[in-house]
Amino acid sequence: GGAGGRGEGEDDYEIEYYDYSNPEYETDQGSFDELPARLTADKTEEEIEAMREQRRMRNDEFQFETYYGTFVKDAEWRGEWTVYETSTFIPGCEGVKDENGLPKLVKPKREIKAVCTSERRGGGEAPGGAEDGGSRDVPVGDGNFITSDVIVHSEVVVTNEAADSSLLSRREKDADSGFGSSPSSRAEQGGSTREVNKRKYWPEELRTGDFRGPQGNMCVGNAYTLCWSEALGPRPSAGEEDAGPLAMLKPGANSGPFSKLNMEVGIRYGEVRLRCKLDYRIKNKEASGLFKSKTPRLFLKAVTICRERLGQWPTKKEKAFYGPSGATGGLFDPPPVGSPKQAGSYMQLDLEGYATALFPHALDQDPKAHDGNGWCVSLDWTPGKMRYQADRKFLGGKNVKGLKTLELSEVASEQAEQYRPKGGPEDMRQ
Numbered sequence: 001g002g003a004g005g006r007g008e009g010e011d012d013y014e015i016e017y018y019d020y021s022n023p024e025y026e027t028d029q030g031s032f033d034e035l036p037a038r039l040t041a042d043k044t045e046e047e048i049e050a051m052r053e054q055r056r057m058r059n060d061e062f063q064f065e066t067y068y069g070t071f072v073k074d075a076e077w078r079g080e081w082t083v084y085e086t087s088t089f090i091p092g093c094e095g096v097k098d099e100n101g102l103p104k105l106v107k108p109k110r111e112i113k114a115v116c117t118s119e120r121r122g123g124g125e126a127p128g129g130a131e132d133g134g135s136r137d138v139p140v141g142d143g144n145f146i147t148s149d150v151i152v153h154s155e156v157v158v159t160n161e162a163a164d165s166s167l168l169s170r171r172e173k174d175a176d177s178g179f180g181s182s183p184s185s186r187a188e189q190g191g192s193t194r195e196v197n198k199r200k201y202w203p204e205e206l207r208t209g210d211f212r213g214p215q216g217n218m219c220v221g222n223a224y225t226l227c228w229s230e231a232l233g234p235r236p237s238a239g240e241e242d243a244g245p246l247a248m249l250k251p252g253a254n255s256g257p258f259s260k261l262n263m264e265v266g267i268r269y270g271e272v273r274l275r276c277k278l279d280y281r282i283k284n285k286e287a288s289g290l291f292k293s294k295t296p297r298l299f300l301k302a303v304t305i306c307r308e309r310l311g312q313w314p315t316k317k318e319k320a321f322y323g324p325s326g327a328t329g330g331l332f333d334p335p336p337v338g339s340p341k342q343a344g345s346y347m348q349l350d351l352e353g354y355a356t357a358l359f360p361h362a363l364d365q366d367p368k369a370h371d372g373n374g375w376c377v378s379l380d381w382t383p384g385k386m387r388y389q390a391d392r393k394f395l396g397g398k399n400v401k402g403l404k405t406l407e408l409s410e411v412a413s414e415q416a417e418q419y420r421p422k423g424g425p426e427d428m429r430q
Contacts, residue, residue: 061146063211067219077116079308089301113158150205155197201264202226214254218406222268223390230260256398257365269383277304295365320383326350327380335376342370354382367397387413
């Protein structure tokens with residue numbers, strides 16, 4: 001995983017960074033300088049690698065606990081969601097483009113209300129115990145353990161219908177999204193209709209081992225990103241030997257090509273949270289087998305912006321959610337977006353509440369596309385005295401699910417222009 005931070009002043013400038021793509025990075029991999037001399041002299045490379053893995057596993061748990069403490073523990077998030085559909089998947093409107101030649105984003109007339117909760121479930125008896133009653137029963141060597149607990153998410157949409165529009169009215173409701181599910185899946189409570197949002201953006205059970213680069217999940221401070229995918233074509237079923245908290249770390253377990261790839265990026269500030277959800281999938285003709293590409297492109301189907309508050313519904317008076325549209329001056333730290341051709345696959349969305357999101361409208365799964373260059377999703381938000389930008393930087397080709405880094409920039413909102421990076425788009429320095 002990766003992280004970075006920009007402080008309020010020059011003396012407060014700090015960078016925190018984890019880069020799994022660099023095998024020599026000390027925080028994740030271990031430093032030979034720190035090893036006792038007898039180890040470098042007598043122990044095998046296999047044993048040294050085992051020590052590196054212990055550090056990775058402890059970092060996995062650190063991210064798991066950070067995510068739990070910041071976004072899950074004692075949290076009921078009540079939100080208003082805006083679901084933008086792209087013309088790419090609206091029947092009869094697939095060729096509709098905006099003035100820049102990009103797929104048209106169709107904003108509904110009304111927002112959707114949703115309640116988001118998460119639960120931490122224990123994974124067994126714990127040698128020595130863990131915080132919040134959790135278990136610590138996954139050995140990492142030297143008699144130490146990390147937790148095998150899991151986090152399970154739930155999202156319940158309170159209103160029954162996504163608002164229609166001139167384009168949305170021409171499509172059928174997508175049952176996979178949960179917004180058009182059958183009446184049998186709904187429960188009437190207090191006169192309002194409630195239904196479970198079936199669209200996935202995270203593993204069914206989020207474990208410590210899921211906070212590695214290949215799975216697409218990371219947490220840094222008050223920002224996080226999660227991911228879910230559906231493979232293109234059948235995959236071998238996992239046997240008992242492949243179960244457990246580290247099963248998804250096996251080679252190939254997170255490789256594409258994929259038929260669906262969903263991801264989200266979230267930032268918390270005090271008791272409010274902003275999330276950007278992205279739903280990618282292959283086109284219907286490719287899904288039906290009419291096209292024979294082994295690495296079909298993934299196209300953006302929907303963008304969901306979630307404005308959420310702890311325990312209360314957001315109000316239209318909150319500037320953090322409904323202030324002027326767009327991040328002041330554009331993205332605080334524009335990320336690299338590759339060649340001009342690859343840059344043409346990106347689109348930017350200015351959001352009410354001093355926020356801007358940048359994301360691709362199409363993802364290539366061909367390893368040779370764009371010379372193997374990766375992708376980025378950015379969310380820039382100024383909810384109050386601080387301004388934040390979270391960058392989900394992920395790989396290309398068949399590893400498009402995998403993260404290179406999650407970078408978080410933070411700066412006092414009044415000093416943002418003073419400390420805005422001047423060197424042009426670049427990755428954070430290690």
